[in-house]
Amino acid sequence: MPRARVSSAVMTHPVRRAQAEELCARLGLGGLALDPDPDGAPSALRTALVAWGRVADGATHHLMIQDDVAAPADLLDLVAHCADRFPDDALAFYTNWHARNGAAARLAALAGAGWVRAVPEEFTPTLAISLPVALVEEFRGFAQGVDERHDDEAMATFLSGPGRRSALLAVPTVTEHTGTSSINGHAAQGVRRAVCPTESADARPALVDGWVLEDVGWLPYMRYGEGFVRLPGQEATPAARRHFTWREALPRTGARLTEEDVWDVVRAARPAEEARAVREAFGASFADELWIHCLLLGLRAEETARRHAPDGAPRRQPSLAAHRLRTAALSTVGLAGLSPEHRPEAGRHHTDLLTAYATDAVSRGVSLKP
Structure with missing residues (x-):
């Protein structure tokens, strides 16, 4: 039984409410975080802040997951065990296959690592990410004052601040991005998938016990x-x-x-x-x-x-x-x-x-x- 207590929320837009509700029910997640201004200019950060505001009483960590995701039934349990291992880190459970961070995860997989530290100059993948609750509150305070609509860019800037570290990326990817549409304007990037798609049973040993690549170098x-x-x-x-x-x-x-x-x-x-x-x-x-x-x-x-x-x-x-x-x-x-x-x-x-x-x-x- 993990010691970490993980609350969760699914960020979504009213046009995707049905799929978000299905995801929430299937994985036993905490509830929906709806875009508070669905007719306004697209802003993932606006909705993400609602999701980060849904920390449950007594939680030690909070998982924010987007609505266009496929994930295993034991995701929350897996996140909790990973939070036990890395209680102070941001943990990303999905990385795009075509990003620099995707390349970092692929390199780590070939080298035999279970986790890799994200390169700090690129956006932080936020399709499925957990934070310790202390960082949640700090991020919400920080993000209220930024001129940014992309939550992944805001998260990267926040984590690069004094006394913080970029996220740890799960090398085996148990979550998968579904579809190609994007409310936030990323459809031009085409098909976007996980870099190392892995079944939960194979991923768990690497995530719970695998070594961490802290610096990818070149x-x-x-x-x-x-x-x-x-x-x-x-x-x-x-x-x-x-x-x-x-x-x-x-x-x-x-x-x-x-x-x-x-x-x-x-x-x-x-x-x-x-x-x-x-x-x-x-x-x-x-x-x-x-x-x-x-x-x-x-x-x-x-x-x-x-x-x-x-x-x-x-x-x-x-x-x-x-x-x-x-x-x-x-x-x-x-x-x-x-x-x-x-x-x-x-x-x-x-x-x-x-x-x-x-x-x-x-x-x-x-x-x-x-």
Whole structure:
């Protein structure tokens, strides 16, 4: 029985009230938090503040969950056990597959971690997030005075304040975003899914006992068909949110790997048949960028495990749950890397192709010497 007592609320808009009520009833959540000005300009923060105001008497932590979510029946119990382990942290139980933080979670999954500290320069994923009640009150006071309509941006700014830390991201993702519509104006981002979709039974051991990756350092990520790298310490620079291409960033990662070295590996090791199939489906540039991104991801995951994992390196024979988590992380990397307009074109055979292509590149990256 967890010691933490978690209250909860589902933030919603009247047009989605029915689905919010169904979610609330199915998961045993505390109730709905309706947009107080449904005809006003869209504002997720306006509704989020209502949800954060629904802390129950005696609660130690509060879970705020959005209405367009699928989640397991034992979500509240899982959140409570995680709050026991990290009583003072913001805990995010969903991360988008195409964000920098999604890339951080994918890297952590490949390195064998159960949690990863969010990069502070990006929005905090708030689709399903819990806070200790003391932070809830502080956030509500802070958010009342910000000129911001996005609650995820407001949360990131709040958590970057003095004496606070960015959220911990659950690496196995037990919550899933459903649909593509967005009341708050995010529909242009297209299909948005969880980075490491995982069944609750597999997720629980990683979340309750898995190690925490506190600093991702340099981080390969993709957006709109192109590979980028987040530089170490980038959050503390004027270029905190700038997107550096992997070509620009590689000399600054400390990996002692040149652009020509990368292309040598591509020419020597990339599987020709799979590369041709990806080119035919999504274009030559995407085929190159995805394979190189995953090559760097494999390199970085191996280095991260050696430096940070408790045993100094990933287990060569991981548990079945850990293997499924790694597979889940690789199953989303290709789809997430596509431009939003191309994601709906990807059928099951494309998903399988991109997963195999990514897995091959990651395995090649693991064998590289940083």
